[in-house]
Amino acid sequence: MPTTSRRERAREERRELILRTARELAETDGWDAVTTRRLAEAVDYSQPVLYGHFKNMNAIADAVALQGIAELTDVLRDARESGGLRGLAQAYLDYAADHPAVYEAMFVRPTALSFGTPDSPAALKSAFEQFIAAVEPAADAETLAEVLWSSLHGQATLNRTGRLRPTHTRARADELVSRLSGNFPALSDD
Structure with a gap:
């Protein structure tokens, strides 16, 4: 070698x-x-x-984003393995709060990174696999994983910008997990 x-x-x-x-x-x-x-x-x-x-500053930010996504993947895997869906949700929100600029590079700034395609970088696919693993065996685990991720992203972004009550961060994550886990009354079509 x-x-x-x-x-x-x-x-x-x-x-x-x-x-x-x-x-x-x-x-x-x-x-x-x-x-x-x-x-x-x-x-x-x-x-x-x-x-x-x-090539430019955007390429630097994209490289920081890929590093952050690799870190986040490890955090999510550990949290999911030890705390299931609830652990993953809280770990995601904690990572976003603890690393705001990296989180911004990952999921807020414009980027050349390809998400949700066959051409997506391996780090992105690995991170998304943690969301899928957290919601399996759902009938459409990939779509439910997208709902989970987008919901957590919304919470992380609104938490960071002070648009949600800071005293209820955990309660919101718990509510999301409960609803995604099916722990809510059936919705009527009326």
Whole structure:
């Protein structure tokens, strides 16, 4: 098996430094404050070095998003395995609250990442598989997983922007889980 050359390792280390620094700047000051100029200064490399790794700032944000999605997948898997659907729901909301800029890169900012298609990156598919696993054996687990994810995303976004009562974050997640689990009266067609 060939070993990675020193040059390749140095390139990967620079790439990781750029992503880590972009993430830190975004968490501190928001994505609007993360420019190639500011990022180049923070990592002590020239802007052309940044462009040697990433086409533009959106590509950097997309790379941060993919890292975040991989992290979120691990968090969701652990939470689902130990706490089922309720654990997954709370873990999703906690991740969004604890990593707002990464969450924004993942699910709010415009992105070139393809969601819900055969061309979607493996990290996206792995994360979505956690939602599917949490709602199986539903008749249409994929659609129910989309309902779960979109509902949690709505809660996470509204929580972050202060549009929902902060004292009821857990109660809303519990209500969602109860309803998705079928623990509610049958709805009438009247």
